Amino acid sequence: MVQTPTPQATEKRSKLEGLKQRSHYLREPVATELLEDTTHFSEAAVQILKFHGSYQQDNRDNRVKGQEKDYQMMLRTRSPGGFIPPELYLTLDRLSNEYGNHTLRTTTRQGFQIHGILKKNLKTVISSIVKSMGSTLGACGDLNRNVMAPPAPYKNRPDYIYAWDYADRIADLLTPQTGAYYEIWLDGEKVISAEEAPEVKAARQRNGNGTIFHEGEEPIYGTQYMPRKFKCCVTVPGDNSVDLYTQDVCLVVMTNEQGELEGFNVYAGGGLGRTHNKEETFARQADEIGYVAKEDIYDFMKAIVATQRDYGDRVNRRHARMKYLIHDWGVDKFRSRVEKYFGRPIEPFKPLPAWQYEDYLGWHEQGDGKLFLGLSIDNGRVKDEGDFKLKTALHAIVQQFNLPMRLTPNHNLILYEIDPGFKDTIQAIFDQYGVVTDPQKIPTLTRYAMACPALPTCGLAITESERAIPGILDRIQGVLNQVGLGEEKIVIRMTGCPNGCARPYMAELGFVGSAPESYQIWLGGTPHQTKLARPYIDRLPIRDLEIFLEPLFVYFKQERQTGESFGEFCDRVGFDALRQFAAQYQESANTARKGRKIRYRIGVHDEVYEKLKVAAQNQNKSMTQLVAEALDAYL
Structure with missing residues (x-):
C-alpha cells in the first residue's frame, strides 16, 4: 500500500519503526510465534505484543544460573474511565487464580493487570476477557x-x-x-x-x-x-x-x-x-x-x-x-x-x-438514591494475605450484588450502584475479611502513597518499589512521630526506575530507583499534583533514610507557613536552604550522638511483620519504634 509521506519519512527510523511497518498491522510475528511450542516470544514479537496489551516478563526471584529465565506474561486491560462491569471483574478474578499469580493489580491508568500468565495460556486469557465485555487492545504500545x-x-x-x-x-x-x-x-x-x-x-x-x-x-x-x-x-x-x-x-x-x-x-x-x-x-x-x-x-x-x-x-x-x-x-x-x-x-x-x-474513599451518596464505596488498596494489589482477604471479599460482593466498579487513578477502586438496603450486608462482608472501609482508619501516609510493581517481574526495575514501600512508609512515619509531625499528610510515590509509572515526579516526596537499595529523591510537588517536583539527591541509600529526612522535617516544622504542605515548603524555601539547614543539623546531631549510626539490616518473617504492623497501628507507634523498644527491653 502507498501512504502519504510524513515529514520525517526520509530520515533513518529506529528499529522498532521497521518492526511496526512490517507487522502487517500488528499481526506478525505474534500470530506465527503464538502457535510455536515455546515458553516465550522473540524480541520482535514482544514489541508487537505490547499493542495487544501484554508485556513479556522474567520473574527475577526465580532465576537459576544455567537455566532458562522464568518467562511469564503480564496482561493489562483497556478500561476507559476505569469501568469494570461485574461479569468482567469475576472473569479477571477467576483467570488470575487459574492462570496468573492469584492476585490482580489496579494500575495508575485505571486498568487491571494480571501477572504470571504462561505463554501457552495467553490466548485463553485474552479471549475470555473479550467475551466478558473487556479488552486489552491498546493498553500498551505506541498508540493511545x-x-x-x-x-x-x-x-x-x-x-x-x-x-x-x-x-x-x-x-x-x-x-x-x-x-x-x-x-x-x-x-x-x-x-x-x-x-x-x-x-x-x-x-x-x-x-x-x-x-x-x-x-x-x-x-x-x-x-x-x-x-x-x-x-x-x-x-x-x-x-x-x-x-x-x-x-x-x-x-x-x-x-x-x-x-x-x-x-x-x-x-x-x-x-x-x-x-x-x-x-x-x-x-x-x-x-x-x-x-x-x-x-x-x-x-x-x-x-x-x-x-x-x-x-x-x-x-x-x-x-x-x-x-x-x-x-x-x-x-x-x-x-x-x-x-x-x-x-x-x-x-x-x-x-x-x-x-x-x-480519592473518594469511604461511603458516599451517588446522587440518585444509591451509594458508592471507595476502597483503598495498598499499592493496588488485590490479594488475600493472612486475615486480610480483599480478593475473597470483592468476589463475594460482586457476585452476590452484581455491582460495577470504577478503578481510580490512585490504584484504588469504587463499587457503585449500591442499594442503601445492602450497605450493612456489604460492610459486614468487608469486616469479616479484614478490609478497612473507613478512610479515617487508614494511615495517612499509606492513603496517599503509590508504588509501581518493580521487582521481581518488571524488566526495567533497578530496585524495589511495591514490596519496599510499606516498610519505608513506616520508617517515614517514625521520623514524623519523632519530630512531632505524627499526623502530617505527605504525598509519597515510589518507582523502581525513572520511567515514572507511579508518577513520582508530581509527589511531595518522590522515590525513583537509581541503584540497588538506593533512590533518587524528588521534592517540591504539591498535595493536589499541580506542580512538578525537582530532583534533590541523586542516590540515597535507603538505609540512610531517617538520617536524611529528620533535618528536613525539623526545618519544615520550624519554618512552615500556615496551611503549607511539606512539598510546598520545600519549593518555597528552595533546595539551597534545605541543604544548608540539613548540613548544620547533621553536624550538630553527630556531635550529640558521638558517632552512633542507625543500621537497617534485620529481616523478619512475613507473619511476624504482619503482627508488628497491627501492634504498631494499635499503639500509634511506628514499627521501627516498636522493634527498638522490644529489643531494648530484651537485651
Whole structure:
C-alpha cells in the first residue's frame, strides 16, 4: 500500500519503526510465534505484543544460573474511565487464580493487570476477557493508551457524566482498527460489544486536512502507529484525581449554567518518563492549549494525534513523546501546526477553578438514591494475605450484588450502584475479611502513597518499589512521630526506575530507583499534583533514610507557613536552604550522638511483620519504634 509521506519519512527510523511497518498491522510475528511450542516470544514479537496489551516478563526471584529465565506474561486491560462491569471483574478474578499469580493489580491508568500468565495460556486469557465485555487492545504500545476520567459516579452531576461519556468516545475514536486482535486471540470472531456513537465512526473516516490515511486498515495510525505511547484523560473543572498535568492531552468538560456541555478546555504536553544521567530526557508538565467546541472535539483530537504522529521523533525513542515536540517547538508553534490539521483556529483557554485531588474513599451518596464505596488498596494489589482477604471479599460482593466498579487513578477502586438496603450486608462482608472501609482508619501516609510493581517481574526495575514501600512508609512515619509531625499528610510515590509509572515526579516526596537499595529523591510537588517536583539527591541509600529526612522535617516544622504542605515548603524555601539547614543539623546531631549510626539490616518473617504492623497501628507507634523498644527491653 502507498501512504502519504510524513515529514520525517526520509530520515533513518529506529528499529522498532521497521518492526511496526512490517507487522502487517500488528499481526506478525505474534500470530506465527503464538502457535510455536515455546515458553516465550522473540524480541520482535514482544514489541508487537505490547499493542495487544501484554508485556513479556522474567520473574527475577526465580532465576537459576544455567537455566532458562522464568518467562511469564503480564496482561493489562483497556478500561476507559476505569469501568469494570461485574461479569468482567469475576472473569479477571477467576483467570488470575487459574492462570496468573492469584492476585490482580489496579494500575495508575485505571486498568487491571494480571501477572504470571504462561505463554501457552495467553490466548485463553485474552479471549475470555473479550467475551466478558473487556479488552486489552491498546493498553500498551505506541498508540493511545487507556483514556482516564474521574472515577466518582455522581449521577446528579452532568459534568461527571459527560467526562465518562467522552472518555469512552475518545477511546473509541483512537482504538486501532486492525483486525489482528480478533484474528489472533478469537480466531476471527468479532465479539459483540457496545456500539460506537455514529458521530465517532463518521469522524474517524473524515479526512480533516490530512489527518487520515485513505488506504489500509488504520485511517488514523497508518502502518507505523505513533512514535511512542500517547496518553489522554477527560476531567471536570477542579477535579485532579486524574493527574491531568502528566497527560499528553487532557480535555476539561465545560458546561453552561444549565449543566449542558458546550466544549472542552485543552491541556497538552505532559509526560513523566525519563532516563537517569540523560539530561535530554525529563519530566514535563502539560500546558494550556485552548478551548474547543463540543461539535469539533473529534476533529481536534485527530488533529493533535496527527501532529504528534507526523512530527514526533521516530529516530530517537527517548525523544519521541509529544512533550519533547512541544518543548522543542514551543506552545505557539505546536498550536499553529495543530490548527493546520484542524482547519480552524483554536479558541482561547477559559478560566478554571483551582485543581484539587480527591480519592473518594469511604461511603458516599451517588446522587440518585444509591451509594458508592471507595476502597483503598495498598499499592493496588488485590490479594488475600493472612486475615486480610480483599480478593475473597470483592468476589463475594460482586457476585452476590452484581455491582460495577470504577478503578481510580490512585490504584484504588469504587463499587457503585449500591442499594442503601445492602450497605450493612456489604460492610459486614468487608469486616469479616479484614478490609478497612473507613478512610479515617487508614494511615495517612499509606492513603496517599503509590508504588509501581518493580521487582521481581518488571524488566526495567533497578530496585524495589511495591514490596519496599510499606516498610519505608513506616520508617517515614517514625521520623514524623519523632519530630512531632505524627499526623502530617505527605504525598509519597515510589518507582523502581525513572520511567515514572507511579508518577513520582508530581509527589511531595518522590522515590525513583537509581541503584540497588538506593533512590533518587524528588521534592517540591504539591498535595493536589499541580506542580512538578525537582530532583534533590541523586542516590540515597535507603538505609540512610531517617538520617536524611529528620533535618528536613525539623526545618519544615520550624519554618512552615500556615496551611503549607511539606512539598510546598520545600519549593518555597528552595533546595539551597534545605541543604544548608540539613548540613548544620547533621553536624550538630553527630556531635550529640558521638558517632552512633542507625543500621537497617534485620529481616523478619512475613507473619511476624504482619503482627508488628497491627501492634504498631494499635499503639500509634511506628514499627521501627516498636522493634527498638522490644529489643531494648530484651537485651
